[in-house]
Amino acid sequence: MKAAVYDSPGPPTVLRYVDVPDPSCGPDDVLIAVEAISIEGGDLINRRSTPQQSRWIVGYAGAGTVVSVGENVRDRKVGDKVTAFDMHGSHAELWSVPASRTWLVPDGLEMAQAAALPxxxxxxxxxxxxxxxxxxxxxxxxxxxxxxxxxxxxxxxxxxxxxxxxxxxxxxxxxxxxxxxxxxxxxxxxxxxxxxxxxxxxxxxxxxxxxxxxxxxxxxxxxxxxxxxxxxxxxxxxxxxxxxxxxxxxxxxxxxxxxxxSLFERPAVRRTVDDLLKVAAEKRIEIVIDRIFSLQDASLAHEHAETAKPLGRVAMVT
Ligand SMILES: NC(=O)c1ccc[n+]([C@@H]2O[C@H](COP(=O)([O-])OP(=O)(O)OC[C@H]3O[C@@H](n4cnc5c(N)ncnc54)[C@H](OP(=O)(O)O)[C@@H]3O)[C@@H](O)[C@H]2O)c1
Structure with a gap:
């Protein structure tokens, strides 16, 4: 798969769009074909200053379609549209995430907005x-x-x-x-x-x-x-x-x-996100997206998020 990775932390130009091995889907995970990624404030901080192993895939938030389901997962199936949160890995075409960190995306909500909501x-x-x-x-x-x-x-x-x-x-x-x-x-x-x-x-x-x-x-x-x-x-x-x-x-x-x-897996917190996704699909709240880039332009997207004073989220699509 393609992913935006960094080897050493630094400015947006440390992000490179390269081929990396596909992630495996663990027994409690779902594998998501990522369609939209929301760049979070913490992603910028991590890319700027958090040393990681080489070819590290940054990214807390993303949304897409489930393409594989771990053997212990009962409440997700292939084809489900989900939005997810995890500690890294969303800046990629494929993302393996614990199923407990995903939410179903209701009809009527665009994937960039779904990615940004949780x-x-x-x-x-x-x-x-x-x-x-x-x-x-x-x-x-x-x-x-x-x-x-x-x-x-x-x-x-x-x-x-x-x-x-x-x-x-x-x-x-x-x-x-x-x-x-x-x-x-x-x-x-x-x-x-x-x-x-x-x-x-x-x-x-x-x-x-x-x-x-x-x-x-x-x-x-x-x-x-x-x-x-x-x-x-x-x-x-x-x-x-x-x-x-x-x-x-x-x-x-x-x-x-x-x-x-540490809170997103708590049932009560998960339910608030489910409810908010429904409210957003009914257009009763607005998820403000400033601009959408392609994932292959991740360094430009991070630069925009960091320097252009965006109003709302900067998103990327695969
Ligand atoms: N604890 C958690 O679970 C959690 C969850 C989500 C986010 N966060 C953190 O919360 C922070 C904000 O996240 P976000 O996603 O809302 O950020 P964001 O979209 O990147 O916005 C940050 C805002 O901070 C303002 N700002 C920057 N420097 C400032 C300063 N010195 N004084 C006053 N305002 C300043 C800027 O607005 P103006 O220039 O217009 O004032 C900017 O719009 C980040 O540090 C993020 O990591 C924590």
Whole structure:
């Protein structure tokens, strides 16, 4: 099969489109003929900085058709359209994945959107609803709101009826966030986020902050109402994390961590993704795809995802 591989981590040009052996389908796995791949923030981080064995196939997310089923697998069959999550391997024509990490794709959903849904919306659901416990009368601050997780979090918070304060950069991107349901937007390059949140909430602060940036964690905590919650979910800003937890303790606030890698096989988490796929097929939520490349142009696709400030996911098709 063909795959986009790297030998040593580095810039997008380390990706090479080459022939590699087909993966084998283990007893608990399904083998997927990949049709669409969603490039996730973590894929960029891995390609940039995670040493691996040579000809390593990066990629957390992809969707396609099942072409082989392991002997222990009962709930998938050849011909099923599935979307999947695993720790690597999606940047390829064939991908062997534990069946428990796949979801059936409902009719009406395009494969690029199906590929992008589990990580962005599955993570956002866990942040906003399961851990965040957002309620209708509350205000949520969403950092990196123009990212994959952020765009999903805006829509889930909108559907709860909460007031959504979305932080991003760039006028066009901010306008799009309003279309998707943000009540207020803050351009992080022009305004002080803490001051703006306090102004918008009459000095009270947000009840919940979703933080996929890391370097903004101190600001997320400072913009929080007493007894507010922060869900820390990523490090898109890069660098170390150093926050002062004295004030949060005195304000009875809560800091949650979310890491979906170990959660996606939990039945309750799997069900949320099944439900979200149905909601997406009914067009009640929007999976924003910025641009679609061919897998053979994986290095260009990664470069676009990394440097072009895409709004939504960059996808590839085989
Ligand atoms: N824990 C988990 O299970 C989990 C699951 C999914 C994703 N993640 C992580 O969550 C992070 C975000 O993922 P994603 O897919 O939503 O990312 P993404 O689509 O790549 O978007 C990242 C966004 O972060 C913003 N940003 C970048 N640097 C920033 C900075 N210094 N300060 C403030 N904002 C900054 C950018 O928007 P603006 O320039 O418009 O502000 C960008 O749109 C990644 O680190 C990813 O690895 C974790």
């Amino acid at each position: 990580i962005s919306f599955g993570t956002a659901y866990h942040c906003v609803i399961t851990k965040g416990g957002l309620r209708e009368a509350e205000t949520v601050l969403i950092q990196a709101a123009a990212g994959g997780v952020g765009l999903a979090a805006i829509q889930l918070a909108r559907d709860i009826g909460a007031t959504v304060i979305a932080v991003a950069s760039g006028r066009e991107r901010l306008a799009r966030l309003v279309d998707l349901g943000a009540s207020h937007v803050i351009d992080r390059r022009e305004k002080d986020v803490i001051e703006e949140v306090l102004r918008l909430t009459g000095g009270e602060g947000a009840n919940l902050a979703i933080d996929p940036v890391g370097s903004t964690l101190q600001a997320s905590l400072s913009a929080l109402a007493p007894e507010g919650r922060v869900v820390f979910v990523g490090n898109a800003g890069g660098g170390g994390l150093n926050v002062d937890l004295w004030q949060p303790m005195q304000s009875n606030q809560t800091l949650h961590g979310v890491f979906m890698g």
